Amino acid sequence: MALSRVCWARAALWGSAVPPGLYVVRRLQFVRSGLTWGAPRSSKLHLSPKADVKSLISYVVTKTKVINGKYHRFLGRHFPRFYVLYTIFMKGLQMLWADGKKARRIKTNMWKHNIKFHQLPYREMEHLRQFRRDVTKCLFLGILSIPPFANYLVFLLMYLFPRQLLIRHFWTPKQQIDFLDIYHALRKQSHPEILCYLEKVVPLISDAGLQWHMTELCTKMQRGTHPAVHDILALRECFANHPLGMDQLRALQMKALCRAMLLTPYLPSVLLRHRLKTHTTVIHQLDKALAKLGVGQLTAQEVKSACYLRGLNSTHIAEERCRTWLGEWLQISCSLKETELSLLLHNVVLLSINYVGSRR
Structure with a gap:
């Protein structure tokens, strides 16, 4: 009786019109169910901390892509010239990063299987060679950026002198053709010398x-005749020893050959000879690997790049003629010994100077 009065008083205070008996019954039922079955479970699902982190990262990435897309559209509408440079720069960074990852995989594979550079397949050898040159050029920019606030000056220099300071990844398609023509014109200046x-x-x-063969070859070159493979191979003995062996070349000769190979000639004679030997040896190793692969397995871009490296301005020559020329080069290169690599070095001039379509 006392309990019912208390419940009635609470109901009066809460403004409820529920009779006290019904409240007591429901209260007892709730207590009984709580004692028997425990507290009711919540129907709301809770994600694990890892799932929360993943969903947060996914959300951030999605929003970043949306903002980045809006930013690109804004630049394209209001600053079209800057947007072109920005796009080329970002793509160049991506390509350079991809090249670095590939070079690292090749180096790791070489270390695991104890493989030397000359034992690699052609494409991997060429990738490492080109990546080393690109990194060397990038390191020069990095050194220039070390002083405080020098990075702003470096960006200005990169914009004003892209050929000298940037690698091919950061060139526009038009710049790639123009710069290759400029480089070939520079090395072509050393051919008469x-x-x-x-x-x-x-x-x-x-x-x-051998004197007669050399005189005939020089006469053909002056008349504009492209020499045959056997005309060049007939002089291999002259380039193995005195007077045209690698160790017998004079300083002025080495400087001219460095310019023909797009190497800096402003070094002491000892370093020039070492660089010429190293560079020619790498090309000889590439030629052997390419001969195993076959010229027919190369893409059009790979053929043109291989020809340009060996002295031919392939940017304005048809693909089939480039393949023919590269086949002649490989025929000469694979016939030479290590002591005759001076002939391969001079072959940059002998085989390319009068080739059809190369006079530009």
Whole structure:
């Protein structure tokens, strides 16, 4: 009776019109169910901390892509010229990063299986060679950026001198063609000087037959005739020893050959000779790997790049003619010994100077 009065008083205070008996029954039922079955479970699902982190990261990435897309559209509408440069720069960074990852995989594979550079397949050898040159050029920019606030000056220099300071990944398609033409024009300036040295050494050749072959070759070059493979291979003995062996080349000859190979000539004679030997040896190793692969397995871009590396301005020559020229080069290169690599070095001029379509 006392309990019912208390419940009635609570109901009066809460403004409820529920009779006290019914409240007591429901209260007892609730207590009974709580004692028997425990507290009711919540129907709301809770994600694990890992799932929460993943969903947060996914959300951030999605929003970042949306904002980045809006930013690109804004630049494209209001600053079209800057947007072109920005796009090329970002794509260049992505390609350079991809090249670095690939070079790292190749190096790791070499270390695991104890493979030397000359034992690699052609494409991996060429990738490592080109990546080293690109990294060397990028390191120069990094050194320039070390002083405080020098990075702003570096960006200005990159914009003003893209050919000298940037690698091919950051060039526009038009710049790639123009810059390759400029580089070829620079190395072409050394061709007459190299041919002049070949004429001067004719009296120094002891063998009369070799003297005649050298004179005939120089005459053909001056007349604009493209030499045959056997005409060049007939002189291999002259380039193995005195006077045209790698160790017998004079300083002025080496400087001219460095310009023909797009190497810096402003070094002491000892370093010039070492660089020429190293560079020619790498090309010889690439030629052997390419001969195993076959010229027919290369893409059009790979063929043109291989020809340009070996002295031919392939940017304005048809693909089939480039393949023919590259086949002639491989025929000469694979016939030479290590002591005759000076002929391969001079072959950059001999085989390319009068080739059809290369006079630009």
